Structures are given as structure tokens and as C-alpha cells.
Amino acid sequence: MLKMLSTQIGGLLKRVATDQEEAIEETARLLAQAGIGEGFVYFACFDELKAVEINAMQAAEPFQQLRPFTPEANITDIDRVCIFTRTAHDPNALKLAQTLYDAFIPFAVVASEKVENAGKMADLAYTYISMDIKKGLLPNDLGERIVLPHSLTALFIYEAIKMSYDEMVDGL
Numbered sequence: 001m002l003k004m005l006s007t008q009i010g011g012l013l014k015r016v017a018t019d020q021e022e023a024i025e026e027t028a029r030l031l032a033q034a035g036i037g038e039g040f041v042y043f044a045c046f047d048e049l050k051a052v053e054i055n056a057m058q059a060a061e062p063f064q065q066l067r068p069f070t071p072e073a074n075i076t077d078i079d080r081v082c083i084f085t086r087t088a089h090d091p092n093a094l095k096l097a098q099t100l101y102d103a104f105i106p107f108a109v110v111a112s113e114k115v116e117n118a119g120k121m122a123d124l125a126y127t128y129i130s131m132d133i134k135k136g137l138l139p140n141d142l143g144e145r146i147v148l149p150h151s152l153t154a155l156f157i158y159e160a161i162k163m164s165y166d167e168m169v170d171g172l
Contacts, residue, residue, distance in 0.1 A: 001138070008137040009149060013156050020129050024157065027108040027127045028164030031080045035065040035169040039078035042069040046093050049084040049110075051151045052158045063162055064169055075100070081107040082161070086150050088113045088121035097124045110157050112150065129157055 031041050043066065045053040056063040067073065075081060081100055085093035088111040100107045101124045109125040111118060112133045122128045131153040136145030 004138055005147060008147070009152065012132065012137065012149065012153060015132055016130075016153060016157065017160070019132065020157070023127055023129045024160045025164055027082065027110075027129060028161045028168060030106055030108055030127055031082060031161065032165050032168040033106070034078060034080040035165060037078060039065070039076070039080060040067040041065050042067055042073060042075060042079060042081045043084060044069045044081055044093070044096055045084040046090055047086050048151045049086060049154045052084050052154050055155060056158065056162075061162075064166070075103075075105055077103070077105055079105060081105060083107060083109045083111075083125075084154050084158075085109070085111050085121075087111055088118035094121060097121055100124075110154055131157065 033039070034041050041063065043053045043056055045051075053069065056066050057068065069081070083093055083097060088109065097107065097109065106126040108127040108129065109118075109121055110129045110131065111121060112131045114130045114132065115122045115128050118128060118130075131150065133148060133150060133153060137147040137149065138145065140146045
């Protein structure tokens with residue numbers, strides 16, 4: 001079972017790296033607009049994807065110019081936001097996206113759905129990255145699909161964004 005899991009996760013991450021390479025680069029560029037300037041970067045993470053913000057804030061290599069996101073955060077048009085959500089249809093994530101959009105604050109989104117299935121979220125976002133998780137990776141004894149690695153995939157995407165972001169911000 002462990003070998004199957006390893007194979008499936010490896011395939012998922014490879015697919016994300018291949019299919020989302022351009023969106024990851026665009027997202028890093030978007031966030032670097034704040035990181036290079038006087039703005040701040042905020043990660044608005046929902047549900048289990050709060051692991052991304054914890055990692056970004058407390059890791060051995062923290063994300064530069066990152067501030068903790070709270071509903072009370074004073075986000076302005078010189079700041080940038082990246083929303084990490086399990087689904088593009090999460091009502092709280094959509095509400096935040098609409099608020100940012102209405103305030104003319106460019107933001108990125110990382111969610112499970114492919115862009116064509118993300119609906120309003122993809123329309124509002126400046127950049128959109130799909131985790132490409134539609135169902136569980138493995139079948140169980142009952143024929144159900146299990147293992148939904150949203151946090152793992154979001155952390156992989158975060159690290160890819162961070163590598164490009166750091167190159168841009170440190171290159172000045």
C-alpha cells in the first residue's frame with residue numbers, strides 16, 4: 001500500500017509541476033510586487049491548508065515580507081494575497097476573494113479544481129493554481145477513494161512559489 005501511495009503522490013506532484021509551472025511563476029511574480037516594494041504578502045489559508053501559513057511563518061526559511069492574515073488585517077492595494085483553499089467553492093474563501101477584488105487588491109488562489117471548473121473564484125483571481133485533486137488517490141477495501149493530500153500538495157506549491165519569489169526579491 002505504501003508503494004502505491006508513493007507512486008500516486010509522486011504522479012500528482014509531477015502533474016502539478018508540469019501543468020501549473022506558468023501559473024506558479026505568475027503567482028510568484030504577483031507576490032513579488034509587494035515583496036520588492038513597500039507592501040506585504042498575506043496567505044489566507046482555509047481549513048487544513050493553514051499548514052501553509054504556519055510553515056511560511058515559522059519554517060527555517062520563512063517567507064519574506066509575509067504577515068499573518070486575519071480578517072482584521074489592514075490590506076491595501078500595495079499588498080498581495082494568496083488564498084489557499086481546499087475548494088474554489090468554499091464560501092469563506094469566495095467572500096474574501098470578492099472583498100479583495102472589490103478593493104482592487106490583486107490576489108492569487110490555490111485550490112483543487114482545474115481553472116475551468118473553479119467558477120467565480122478563477123474569474124476573480126489574478127492568478128489561479130490548481131492542485132488537481134478530484135478524488136482520493138487510492139481505493140480502499142470498500143471501493144471508495146481515500147487519501148486526499150490537499151495539505152501536502154499545497155505545501156509543494158508553496159515551496160515552488162517561494163523558490164521563484166526568493167529569486168525575484170533577492171535578485172534586487
